[in-house]
Amino acid sequence: MGGVFARSGMAAGRRRSSPRGSLTLAVLLCLLSACTTGKPGMTYRAYAVAGDSGEAILRSVRASAPRDGRAYGLTQITFHPVYALADAKARCAVERATVGVELVLLLPQWREGAPPAPRVRGVWNRFEGTVRAHEHTHATIAKAHARRLERTLLALRAPDCGGLRRRIDEEIARAKRTHLAAQAAFDLREKKKLKSLLP
Numbered sequence: 024m025g026g027v028f029a030r031s032g033m034a035a036g037r038r039r040s041s042p043r044g045s046l047t048l049a050v051l052l053c054l055l056s057a058c059t060t061g062k063p064g065m066t067y068r069a070y071a072v073a074g075d076s077g078e079a080i081l082r083s084v085r086a087s088a089p090r091d092g093r094a095y096g097l098t099q100i101t102f103h104p105v106y107a108l109a110d111a112k113a114r115c116a117v118e119r120a121t122v123g124v125e126l127v128l129l130l131p132q133w134r135e136g137a138p139p140a141p142r143v144r145g146v147w148n149r150f151e152g153t154v155r156a157h158e159h160t161h162a163t164i165a166k167a168h169a170r171r172l173e174r175t176l177l178a179l180r181a182p183d184c185g186g187l188r189r190r191i192d193e194e195i196a197r198a199k200r201t202h203l204a205a206q207a208a209f210d211l212r213e214k215k216k217l218k219s220l221l222p
Contacts, residue, residue, distance in 0.1 A: 063103055063123025065162065069132035077146050081221040089129050095217060096154040097129040098161035102169055102202075104195055106176055108184050115184035117191070120176035122169040128158045150220045157213055161206060168202040 070087040074080035085092035103123035109116050131151055133139055139147045175194050181187035 063125050065126040065128065068127060068129045070129065071134040072131045072147075073134040074143065075140055076143060077222045080143060080146060080150070084131065084221065088131070095131065095150070095220070096158045098158045098165075099127040099129075100161070100165045100202075100206075101125040102165075102172070102199070104172065104176070106191065108187060110184050114180055114182055115187045116180050117176050117178075117187070120173050122172045122176075124162075124165050124169045126162050126165065128162065130155055130158060146221070153216070153220055157217065160209060164205055164209060165202065168198060168205065172198040 070089070072080060072083045072087065074083045084095065088094055089097040101124075103125060104120070105123070106120040107118045109118040131154055133147065133151075138144075172195065175198070176191060179187060179190055179194065181190060
């Protein structure tokens, strides 16, 4: 059984240099264009599960779950940083900064039709509830890192806007690395619990 997987992307950071119009940064990383909406927010998707025993449910999960059945759930994350720069009094500052978070959660869902049989209902409820909670924690971690990046960007100053843009690029790249490390650490802490969900 593979652990639940969170993939993170960093979409283009869009900057507006006030008052001289707008510019767009190159894309840092966005691997999710085929499966995300391109806008901040949360989207749910599902894969079907069925079975009349714990072993049958596990086989169903392995046949339908993401990453060729190695993950019980999947959270795909893209950050959308947008900021505006203000150039005044021989220095450049970040005037406004927002980091939107785009989340796509892929979760198990009981196959349409008959509900789970009584003998597997407890197994299914525990499995589905634990995976759902795990994926929502990935989302919570992502949102916390987005807010942290906003605060970091708003505190940046430089003698000129060219230098400030370079610092912003560096901070966005650093935030991505820190975020991925936090998600990986969470998965590691949860690994034993997730492995125990199905026989």
